[in-house]
Amino acid sequence: MTCTLWQTPHSLYSGKVRSYLIKKRIAFREATPSDPRFADEVLPRVGHNVIPVLESADGEVWQDTTAIIDVLETRHPEPAITPPGPVQQVVAHFLDAFGSNYLLPLAMHYRWSYRNRQELFLRTEFARAISIGMPYEQRLETAAKLMTRFAGMLGPLGVTHEVIPAMEAAYAELLAVLEAHFRVYPYLLGARPSLADFGMVAPLYAHLARDPVPAMLMRTTAPQVARWTERMNADEFADPDYPDAAADPLFPADDAISATLEAVLKVAFEQWTPGLAADAAAVDAWVAAEGNPPAGTVVSRQGKRSVHPDVGPVEYAWRGVTMRRASHVHSLWHLARAQALADALPPADRTRLDALLDRTGGTALMAKRPARVLGREGNVIVLA
Ligand SMILES: N[C@@H](CCC(=O)N[C@@H](CS)C(=O)NCC(=O)O)C(=O)O
Incomplete structure (x- = not known):
């Protein structure tokens, strides 16, 4: 039975659920909000306009990445994404919350403060969410209007000229410690992906690893972080960088945190x-x-x-x-x-x-x- 992930490739929170579904080997198909069924049948059941939405094969509809993962975990416990150690579990939940929430303004900053350097890319991405019933040029124009609505979120998110240097310095610090970690381990808790990875990959993939300006920054200053975002979108990987994880693909024993x-x-x-x-x-x-x-x-x-x-x-x-x-x-x-x-x-x-x-x-x-x-x-x- 195949479920449907209502998403777009450039959507921050969609990336979290997509990665989860891939790593859990749960069969799914992707659909975009340009399909009229989204507005007509799916959104009324959510109550407001948002992606991602997961629709089960028998027509149940779930929103919020956390709620989606919660319900799927009860139905698909294997492969386990929950580390065995109680301290490890707290850490995984903390990093899920941190990645899913704290990093949102930063991801939006790198998308919208540098809009003029990645305009065509963003229009092309946003056009996928727009009705396919109109000519492509018109879809790109309509995408630009939608983009202006999202760019308008920078103010409420607190992104201003005054704070941008501090935000960028904070991001550089975060990338540096993540880079050091991913030189040694393929995932945050060790050999296996956990909630920590799904929460963190949300901003670090769709915006920070895909949009041209932040992608250049990540790839040139933190290439192992960039590779982790790719790894999070593949069910298997063969990177030779982690022989220990290949030999023992379990979470660390004894509740260890590296x-x-x-x-x-x-x-x-x-x-x-x-x-x-x-x-x-x-x-x-x-x-x-x-x-x-x-x-x-x-x-x-x-x-x-x-x-x-x-x-x-x-x-x-x-x-x-x-x-x-x-x-x-x-x-x-x-x-x-x-x-x-x-x-x-x-x-x-x-x-x-x-x-x-x-x-x-x-x-x-x-x-x-x-x-x-x-x-x-x-x-x-x-x-x-
Ligand atoms: N907490 C929600 C966030 C979902 C979300 O912010 N989705 C964005 C796209 S990535 C959206 O649809 N925003 C529409 C809006 O804010 O009006 C989740 O985890 O699913």
Whole structure:
């Protein structure tokens, strides 16, 4: 039975699910939003305009990459993408949230701040989402209008001239530690792909490895990261760089986290903590301003359904600049999955996690959360 992935090749979150489906060897076909069935039959069941959407062979429809992977994992447990160690599992969930949320503004920056250097490429990519019923030139023109809508997201994401140098320096640091890691290991947790890889490949593939300007940067400064994005899109690979992984293609025993992955965690915690704290404070302020609304209330300004809702602006110091952007509620909901796993650890495992967090600067971030728990119902984030 074959499911359908509604996607486009240049869509950040589609890349996450595609990679997952490939690595799990789940049969799927791809379809694009230019097919009228998407607007007529699929989107009404999601509730708002978004990709990716996964449609099962018997017509069930799922949205949000996290929800899609959750449901598929219950139906296709093998090959395992969950490492056996409890600390490894927390790390995998953390990096899924980090890649899927924190890196979104950076990916959008490299796509849209350099739009004029990659215009034809982007028009060609966006045209695939546009009705095939019109002449190609007209599709390219229509694509340009759609692109202007997406480019307009840079402001709410906080990407301004003032902060771009700091963002680019932060990305260079991240690429450097990832490059060092992928010289030794084919995937983040070791020999096998996990949620960590699927979350990280979302921004690092569709935008940062495919769009011409960031692709040039990645390929020339972090070629092993570029190769990992390719590896994440193939069910098997034969790179001779990892003889140990070829000999033992399992997750590391004894809940081990490699030194090179610890270096990645250190960078990730350092870069994400201030923004995440600001997002948590924004949700607390919104809950108070709304009079502590009941469970089930949609967490979004004016209750508006949106792919990534916000509850008002945030402002915080970050790497020598002041970040000003819309709050990002989804980050908190996503990170809470890692936090819940950490909270449930038995004391001995918790002690080992705490030692890791202490070494990598992650204690504050893993403790940071809004006072109210966030849930997800009907494809939107709600108060639990
Ligand atoms: N958290 C969602 C994000 C999905 C998402 O942002 N999709 C983008 C394309 S990659 C989109 O459809 N955006 C439309 C919009 O923001 O209006 C997921 O994991 O699926």
